[in-house]
Amino acid sequence: MQKYSRFSDVSVSEKILNTAFLVTIGIAYMFALLNLYYTHEGRDGKPGLSVADVKLAYYGSHNQTRLGAAINGPMESNLPNAAAKTDILNWLANGTTKDEFQAKIKPILDNNCIMCHSAESGMSIPHLTSYEEVLKLTGTDTGATIPALVRVSHIHLFGIAFILFFVGRIFILCEMPRWLKRVMVAIPFLFLIGDIASWYFAKIIPGFAYVVIAAGALMGLSFSAQILFSLYQMWFYKKTPSQS
Ligand code: HEC
Numbered sequence: 001m002q003k004y005s006r007f008s009d010v011s012v013s014e015k016i017l018n019t020a021f022l023v024t025i026g027i028a029y030m031f032a033l034l035n036l037y038y039t040h041e042g043r044d045g046k047p048g049l050s051v052a053d054v055k056l057a058y059y060g061s062h063n064q065t066r067l068g069a070a071i072n073g074p075m076e077s078n079l080p081n082a083a084a085k086t087d088i089l090n091w092l093a094n095g096t097t098k099d100e101f102q103a104k105i106k107p108i109l110d111n112n113c114i115m116c117h118s119a120e121s122g123m124s125i126p127h128l129t130s131y132e133e134v135l136k137l138t139g140t141d142t143g144a145t146i147p148a149l150v151r152v153s154h155i156h157l158f159g160i161a162f163i164l165f166f167v168g169r170i171f172i173l174c175e176m177p178r179w180l181k182r183v184m185v186a187i188p189f190l191f192l193i194g195d196i197a198s199w200y201f202a203k204i205i206p207g208f209a210y211v212v213i214a215a216g217a218l219m220g221l222s223f224s225a226q227i228l229f230s231l232y233q234m235w236f237y238k239k240t241p242s243q244s
Pocket of ligand 1: 039066067070071075079109112113114115116123125126137145148
């Protein structure tokens with residue numbers, strides 16, 4: 001019978017390398033979750049991350065402007081005080097005139113926003129340096145733009161595919177029923193692709209926010225299971241004689 005390699009065939013230095021890699025990936029994943037929390041938390045005006053926040057991120061609010069949604073949500077902390085927010089919201093409500101922009105809005109943006117929202121920053125986010133540019137953000141908030149989703153999708157797919165591949169390579173050295181292993185190596189990839197596909201549906205149908213969350217959570221769980229199984233079997237698992 002063909003011999004497949006298992007953790008019992010692996011040298012201690014290779015186990016240490018595998019362990020260091022898996023633990024670091026586990027820590028990186030925690031930071032990814034924290035980053036997710038800080039990006040979407042509070043979009044709906046309430047602290048903490050909720051389904052409503054995810055709906056707003058993808059579908060948008062459809063009853064406020066993109067600029068209004070940003071300063072009521074993730075960009076609020078960049079404003080110096082509540083008065084500045086009220087000034088911007090009033091300008092949006094009063095018909096976005098150029099005079100009011102120059103007098104009241106531009107100073108706020110110049111002091112608090114353009115360090116990121118300008119050509120100089122090199123960030124691929126809308127510029128807030130002129131009246132014309134800011135006017136483009138006074139349309140209805142329809143959530144994440146397609147170019148923004150495409151940008152995040154390609155980074156996620158390339159990057160996470162690598163991570164899942166290397167974690168999966170280590171995981172296939174575990175001892176377990178063949179069918180279970182075959183299912184477990186494929187699952188994180190399916191949920192990854194499903195999660196990213198659901199972002200686009202969530203942009204059109206707000207209820208898909210639940211699918212975004214579920215697919216993302218299941219990807220995280222299945223991938224964490226691979227890491228934990230691998231760490232356990234690498235160091236603690238002893239083959240019973242019947243399995244050899
Ligand atoms: C530290 C850098 C930084 C500062 C300062 C900053 N922003 Fe942002 N802003 C970002 C980033 C990054 C994004 C993209 C976030 C995303 O796509 O989730 C963004 C997104 C936005 C958007 C949404 C753009 C869109 O495509 O719909 C608006 C509107 C916005 N910011 C307004 C502001 C305003 C107004 C201020 C000042 C009060 C401000 N930002 C200050 C970094 C910054």
